[in-house]
Amino acid sequence: MRAAVMYGAGDVRVEDRPDPEIVEPNDATVRTLASCVCGSDLWPYASMPATDTGRPMGHEFLGVVEETGADVTALKTGDLVVAPFTYSDNTCDYCARGLHISCRNGGRYGFDGVDGGQGEAVRVPYAEGTLVKLPVAADADSALLPSLLALSDVMTTGHHGAVTAGVGRGDAVLVVGDGAVGLCAVIAAKRLGAERIVLAGRHEARTALGREFGATDVVAERGEEGVARIRELTGGVDKVIEAVGTRQALGTALGAVLDGGTISRLGVPQYEQGPIGPAEFMRNITLTGGASPARAYIEQLLPDVLDGRITPGRVFDETFTLDRTPDGYRAMADRQVLKALIRP
Amino acid sequence: MRAAVMYGAGDVRVEDRPDPEIVEPNDATVRTLASCVCGSDLWPYASMPATDTGRPMGHEFLGVVEETGADVTALKTGDLVVAPFTYSDNTCDYCARGLHISCRNGGRYGFDGVDGGQGEAVRVPYAEGTLVKLPVAADADSALLPSLLALSDVMTTGHHGAVTAGVGRGDAVLVVGDGAVGLCAVIAAKRLGAERIVLAGRHEARTALGREFGATDVVAERGEEGVARIRELTGGVDKVIEAVGTRQALGTALGAVLDGGTISRLGVPQYEQGPIGPAEFMRNITLTGGASPARAYIEQLLPDVLDGRITPGRVFDETFTLDRTPDGYRAMADRQVLKALIRP
Numbered sequence: 173m174r175a176a177v178m179y180g181a182g183d184v185r186v187e188d189r190p191d192p193e194i195v196e197p198n199d200a201t202v203r204t205l206a207s208c209v210c211g212s213d214l215w216p217y218a219s220m221p222a223t224d225t226g227r228p229m230g231h232e233f234l235g236v237v238e239e240t241g242a243d244v245t246a247l248k249t250g251d252l253v254v255a256p257f258t259y260s261d262n263t264c265d266y267c268a269r270g271l272h273i274s275c276r277n278g279g280r281y282g283f284d285g286v287d288g289g290q291g292e293a294v295r296v297p298y299a300e301g302t303l304v305k306l307p308v309a310a311d312a313d314s315a316l317l318p319s320l321l322a323l324s325d326v327m328t329t330g331h332h333g334a335v336t337a338g339v340g341r342g343d344a345v346l347v348v349g350d351g352a353v354g355l356c357a358v359i360a361a362k363r364l365g366a367e368r369i370v371l372a373g374r375h376e377a378r379t380a381l382g383r384e385f386g387a388t389d390v391v392a393e394r395g396e397e398g399v400a401r402i403r404e405l406t407g408g409v410d411k412v413i414e415a416v417g418t419r420q421a422l423g424t425a426l427g428a429v430l431d432g433g434t435i436s437r438l439g440v441p442q443y444e445q446g447p448i449g450p451a452e453f454m455r456n457i458t459l460t461g462g463a464s465p466a467r468a469y470i471e472q473l474l475p476d477v478l479d480g481r482i483t484p485g486r487v488f489d490e491t492f493t494l495d496r497t498p499d500g501y502r503a504m505a506d507r508q509v510l511k512a513l514i515r516p
Numbered sequence: 517m518r519a520a521v522m523y524g525a526g527d528v529r530v531e532d533r534p535d536p537e538i539v540e541p542n543d544a545t546v547r548t549l550a551s552c553v554c555g556s557d558l559w560p561y562a563s564m565p566a567t568d569t570g571r572p573m574g575h576e577f578l579g580v581v582e583e584t585g586a587d588v589t590a591l592k593t594g595d596l597v598v599a600p601f602t603y604s605d606n607t608c609d610y611c612a613r614g615l616h617i618s619c620r621n622g623g624r625y626g627f628d629g630v631d632g633g634q635g636e637a638v639r640v641p642y643a644e645g646t647l648v649k650l651p652v653a654a655d656a657d658s659a660l661l662p663s664l665l666a667l668s669d670v671m672t673t674g675h676h677g678a679v680t681a682g683v684g685r686g687d688a689v690l691v692v693g694d695g696a697v698g699l700c701a702v703i704a705a706k707r708l709g710a711e712r713i714v715l716a717g718r719h720e721a722r723t724a725l726g727r728e729f730g731a732t733d734v735v736a737e738r739g740e741e742g743v744a745r746i747r748e749l750t751g752g753v754d755k756v757i758e759a760v761g762t763r764q765a766l767g768t769a770l771g772a773v774l775d776g777g778t779i780s781r782l783g784v785p786q787y788e789q790g791p792i793g794p795a796e797f798m799r800n801i802t803l804t805g806g807a808s809p810a811r812a813y814i815e816q817l818l819p820d821v822l823d824g825r826i827t828p829g830r831v832f833d834e835t836f837t838l839d840r841t842p843d844g845y846r847a848m849a850d851r852q853v854l855k856a857l858i859r860p
Contacts, residue, residue, distance in 0.1 A: 266775060271800060274775035336802075431610060431618035441793050449788035453781060453806045456615060458680075459792060462800030 174516070175291025176229045176497040180222035184229065184498040192287055192295035197243040200299030202253060205312050206321050207233035207289045208488065209500050209512040210257075211351050212440055217501050229497075230290030230514075231257040231281040232324035234317065236310045237303070238293065246300050252310040253303040255289065255296060256466035257281070257325040262301030272467035275301075289324075290497055292516045304470045308478070318485025318513060319477045322356065323470045326511070327484035329438055330356030331473060332464035333413035334364050337436035341365030346402060346412045347387070348424050350378040352487040352511040353438050354415035355385055359482050361413065362386030370402055370409065372424060378510055381486060395420065399427030409433065414461070417442050429457060436461030488513040518860070519635025520573045520841040524566035526849075528573065528842040536631050536639035541587040544643030546597060549656050550665045551577035551633045552832065553844050553856040554601075555695050556784055561845050573841075574634030574858075575601040575625040576668035578661065580654045581647070582637065590644050596654040597647040599633065599640060600810035601625070601669040606645030616811035619645075633668075634841055636860045648814045652822070662829025662857060663821045666700065667814045670855070671828035673782055674700025675817060676808035677757035678708050681780035685709030690746060690756045691731070692768050694722040696831040696855040697782050698759035699729055703826050705757065706730030714746055714753065716768060722854055725830060739764065743771030753777065758805070761786050773801060780805030832857040 175189045192201045207230050216227075237251040247253065260267055260275035267275050277298060282288035287295055296302055306320055319327075330353055339345055345366045347357045350373025361369050362385065371387035373379045379390040391401045402409070408430040414421050417439025425435045426447065438461055448459065476482045491513045492500040500512030519533045536545045551574050560571075581595040591597065604611055604619035611619050621642060626632035631639055640646055650664055663671075674697055683689055689710045691701045694717025705713050706729065715731035717723045723734040735745045746753070752774040758765050761783025769779045770791065782805055792803065820826045835857045836844040844856030 269776065271776040274799065336800075432613065432615040437797060441797050444791065444793035445789040446792040447788065448790040448792060448803060449785050453785050455618065456680075456804075456806035456809075458802065458804040460800075460802040460804075462797045465800075 173292035174494055175288060176494070177226035178216060178220060178229050179226045181216070181218055181220050183222070184217070184501050186495050186497050189228070189291065192293050194239055194241045195295065196297060197241040198298050198300065199241040200244055200247055200296050200303065201238045202233070202235040202255070202294050202296055202303070203238045204233050204235040204289070204292055204294060204516045205310065206317055207514045207516070208321060209290070209497070209504055209514070210325060211353060213501070214505055215440070217505055228282040228288030228291065230288040232321065233289035233294060234321045234324065235294070240299065244299050247303060247305060250310065252306045252308060254306055254320055254323050254470065255294070255303055256328065256470060258466070259286070259297050259302040260467055261298045262467065267301065270465055270468040272465040273463045290494070290514055292494065302467065316477065318488045319483050320485070321513070322484035322487065323466070323473060323477065325466060326352045326356045326487060327359065327473060328466035328469040329353050329464040330358070330415070331360040331469050333357045333415065333436045333438045333461055334360035336460045337411040337413055337434050339364045339366050339411055342367045343411055344368040344406055344409045346370045346372065346409045346425070346428050347415060348372045348412065348421045349415035349439065350375050350382055351415060355382050355487055356484050357413040357415050357438065358382050358385040358387050359484055363476065363482060368406065370406060372398055372402065375507065395424070396427070398424055402428040412436065413438060415439050419443050419446065422446060426452065426457065431455040434458040434460060438464070487511045491515055517636035518838055519632060520838070521570035522560060522564060522573050523570045525560070525562055525564050527566070528561065528845050530839050530841050533572070533635065536637050538583055538585045539639065540641060541585040542642050542644065543585040544588055544591055544640050544647065545582045546577070546579040546599070546638050546640055546647070547582045548577050548579040548633070548636055548638060548860045549654065550661055551858045551860070552665060553634070553841070553848055553858070554669060555697060557845065558849055559784070561849055572626040572632030572635065574632040576665065577633035577638060578665045578668065579638070584643065588643050591647060591649060594654065596650045596652060598650055598664055598667050598814065599638070599647055600672065600814060602810070603630070603641050603646040604811055605642045606811065611645065614809055614812040616809040617807045634838070634858055636838065646811065660821065662832045663827055664829070665857070666828035666831065667810070667817060667821065669810060670696045670700045670831060671703065671817060671826070672810035672813040673697050673808040674759070675704040675813050677701045677759065677780045677782040677805055678704035680804045681755040681757055681778050683708045683710050683755055686711045687755055688712040688714070688750055688753045690714045690716065690753045690769070690772050691759060692716045692756065692765045693759035693783065694719050694726055695759060699726050699831055700828050701757040701759050701782065702726050702729040702731050703828055707820065707826060712750065714750060716742055716746065719851065739768070740771070742768055746772040756780065757782060759783050763787050763790065766790060770796065770801065775799040778802040778804060782808070831855045835859055
């Protein structure tokens with residue numbers, strides 16, 4: 173099969189790799205219909221040291237079950253499934269409490285002999301615990317496909333931010349970052365009843381989509397100026413979803429949040445240490461969020477996707493064939509494309 | 517009047533100061549019956565640069581209303597009152613949501629011309645918003661007095677930790693620190709229904725009191741050894757109350773907490789930056805807590821103190837006359853005394 177492999181910063185190649193086969197009895201192989209490039213893929217794309225072996229890329233995909241291991245009974249050949257961005261057994265103590273991202277037997281695509289999602293097919297461990305069967309026909313041309321694919325990561329991640337920030341009816345919420353996750357956080361905040369949603373971002377096409385998703389205000393200024401503008405607009409907010417991962421984005425969140433407020437982080441921190449000293453302590457700021465347990469949320473969000481109440485697939489603003497995956501990376505890194513959909 | 521003033525590290529003096537008088541119409545003056553030394557007073561006692569002017573000390577006190585300003589109608593001369601450790605108007609937006617520590621008009625005793633609590637009398641700004649009238653006689657010899665005084669800070673702070681950590685019925689909770697706040701956090705966790713309470717502390721008299729308060733296990737080991745012991749005992753805990761404020765205590769909390777768990781910090785951080793990087797992000801750790809809005813909790817906890825269901829006053833293990841306040845500081849700094857009660 174063909175699949176994307178990263179050999180170092182800026183060096184993504186699409187090459188022949190072995191077709192996946194069932195290894196463990198709880199495996200399934202999935203023929204990919206659609207996958208995509210994640211904002212988090214751009215970090216190694218910017219900084220990964222050169223390697224001879226390479227790393228299979230991609231962790232968001234949707235496809236058709238091809239073959240199943242002996243222990244897999246709930247899935248069968250031909251089922252259309254979406255994969256959350258990590259695999260999980262769905263039975264351990266962490267999965268039982270909805271924290272599939274910490275699954276005792278879970279893992280990441282592209283590591284430990286598991287394929288990446290940016291390829292023609294994937295062997296999925298713990299297939300029954302991981303894959304969610306979609307109640308629609310396996311039609312590669314379905315207009316629903318992009319929004320179903322978004323359940324793999326960006327939409328379930330945005331939802332995790334809104335849930336952990338405690339967003340509810342009537343709330344004022346700040347979303348920091350106009351990337352695909354930030355925009356999905358806008359969808360999620362609106363879906364949970366937020367009345368005022370301020371989106372901090374400066375890319376006009378993206379913030380325009382954010383407004384369509386439910387943002388009531390857009391703040392393009394950054395740093396102290398951005399904080400001043402948010403405070404002027406809102407008087408400060410109780411709930412912030414930080415969907416970037418930089419120290420600056422966290423600074424904006426801390427500047428805009430009211431004492432006693434909550435900041436939920438969705439962007440993988442590009443720092444090890446952060447400001448949690450006496451000032452934040454005196455202000456009773458709660459820092460929450462983290463990597464989303466996507467598997468826990470897919471079934472919750474699926475009905476809204478199926479009936480078109482939410483359309484997170486609109487974050488995919490350009491489609492690439494699998495062989496053009498390197499162009500997708502380049503276009504996202506150059507901020508020419510918001511999120512690249514890949515069609516094998 | 518006589519009052520304690522700190523002139524630098526290790527230099528607390530009891531001296532004559534002007535008797536407090538009504539300055540603003542919402543002031544009251546309170547004749548002190550009991551006050552005490554706080555763990556947080558030990559930080560300046562260890563490190564405050566020498567000064568000629570000095571700083572009036574103390575922020576926990578209980579006493580009798582002596583005089584009231586023209587706008588004070590709900591309090592009258594002779595009322596027994598307890599003061600939360602900061603003053604607050606009880607009407608601003610922060611107070612309205614129970615975050616009196618962030619009161620728009622609030623402030624700290626010993627600053628801005630307001631007396632400290634370790635003296636014979638105190639002028640209290642926003643007296644009606646701040647002071648809580650106690651439904652008992654103003655009897656200096658009452659056995660209830662120490663527990664009522666504990667509502668000023670340690671007990672309401674311990675309660676804040678349990679509330680913000682989300683402690684509920686059947687929970688396993690770790691309390692890091694066997695100081696007065698940690699011990700009150702044990703009381704609070706038990707009161708909210710925790711089933712298992714692990715107290716991390718190595719001072720035997722204190723951990724013994726912790727057991728009487730409800731701790732089911734005591735871990736004396738520190739650092740990695742302590743974490744290993746807590747994990748061995750519990751398999752990891754969902755909720756941690758960190759009542760020390762050092763990086764080491766936070767490290768113990770992070771080591772012992774399960775993924776998806778909550779750490780509530782009660783000890784003023786002795787650091788500006790802390791570990792909130794990718795590792796903590798991937799684990800979905802929530803960091804909450806902060807300075808307690810004591811005023812918000814006093815009425816909630818008061819009935820339990822009055823009928824003896826909780827006895828936080830037991831943390832006071834030695835009583836000093838006001839003139840011996842410097843001995844109280846020394847004894848606490850040397851860990852000879854857990855918490856010094858001061859009787860003017």
